[in-house]
Amino acid sequence: MKTAIGIDVGISTTKIVGIRDGMVVNPLRIKATDPITSLYGAFGKYLYDNKIELNDVDKVMITGVGSAYIDKPVYGLPTEKADEFLADGMGAQFAANLERMIVVSMGTGTSLVECNEGKIKHIGGVGIGGGTLNGLSRLLLSTDDIHQISDLAMKGDISNINLEIGDISAHPLPGLPMNATASLFANAQGNASREDIALGLICLVLQSIGSATILSALNSGIKDFVLIGNLTLLPQCKVLFPMMEQIYDVNFIIPKHSEFCTAIGAALQAKK
Template identity: 35%
Template sequence: MGFSVGIDIGGTTTDLVAFNGDVMLEPVSVSASDPIASATGALGKFLLTHKLPLSAIDNIGLTGVGSTFFEDQILGLPIQMVSEFEAIGRGGAYLSGEASGLVVSMGTGTAMVYFDQDSVQHVGGSGIGGGTLKGLAHAILGISDLQLLEKMSEVGDLKNVDLRVGDIVDKAIDGLPAHLTASNFGKSHDSASAEDYAVAILNMICQSVGVLANAHAMVKGTNTIIVTGKLATLGHAKQVFDQLSVLYNKRYIIVPQAASATAVGAALIQQKSPST
């Protein structure tokens, strides 16, 4: 039995996941501005890493914004186009082990997909996502390296930038702990450091996505919110979603291999319905 491969071609990063039967191999990720170069590069990296010939691949499922640049093959191998929303839902379901829930895919923007055992449904999204993070980091701090931004955020202090509930009331408000954000960037002390702004940018984006996810989850009647995408892997994201779990009485689950969840879904869909 050969490998079933899923490739998710995003705006800046391409992720590849391969299954050999029920076994999922370690995902591969490459960055390139050209979708064709990134997809073929990811495929080549996978084959080189695992010392496999091209003939070891049985089928390829292709998804993501960059998939539109392909027609019917990659490196001579036939491909099948997979709905990105379907891939998001199935990838989130597989990695979480949940029977139903809302999958939040934090990519360049954010997509939200509800799934259960019978169907996958795109229910909404936001233009706020990784692209927003990079854009604001560049505009405010003059940096675009997300690894550097994450390191800076680890030593930043939100209280120097964000206005919190405890800053504007002297008594507790029902359901609103003092540490909750009253206004993102609402304080912005002159003494705030670049590190303070780094964590404030990341915090605002994760909070915005998390609050919107709660609204969609309420509409769909689910308490399960599965968070995927590269932003979900940043350290501060877990802290934000843990706080929202308590605030909204929801389960915000950041799954293993969150950055490659959509590629996982594409591989699984292709494995079940290979092209003929």
């Protein structure tokens, strides 16, 4: 059985997966200084690591912003460009084993894709995502190293940054517990610690994305939201999204290979 290759090409990072016999084959992520180097480096390493010969490849499907720089077959193999939003939907459906949902692709910004009644369509998005976190962290923490930001945040206290319901009311409000956020960063002081700021920034980005997602589903009846993209790797996702689930009676799902779902969806388009 031949392998379909899906490649999600970013400006400096490329993600690649193979689909063979309906199974995902060892996803790989490569960083480089430009999309061409990133793509060819990822592809070569992926074939070598998984002992895949060129004649074992069925088709190469590329997507992502960096795919615009690719205008010829990769290593002479049949190469096509995959629709990115369709890739988000198909990859998330495959990974989460769901048909009806909203896919939340958390990249530099965030796009929202609705999967419903056999149709996959882009319904919008917000200009908040990993790029927002990086930019604000450069300004406020003098770093955009996501691992350092996340480690700092693990030691932070969000009550020193956000204004919570308990800060403004003696009793819980209807549907809102005392620790629900009333206003992001409204409690921040000039002497806030780096740890508190880091946690505040991550909460700002993730809660904004979560709120936008919930609002996008109003009147649709959809309550399952599948999170994909690099931000799903932040440990704070496992705390913040469950809190929003309890408040709004929805389901935020982070599937296996969540950061590779777009590449998975691109590979799946090879069969279409």
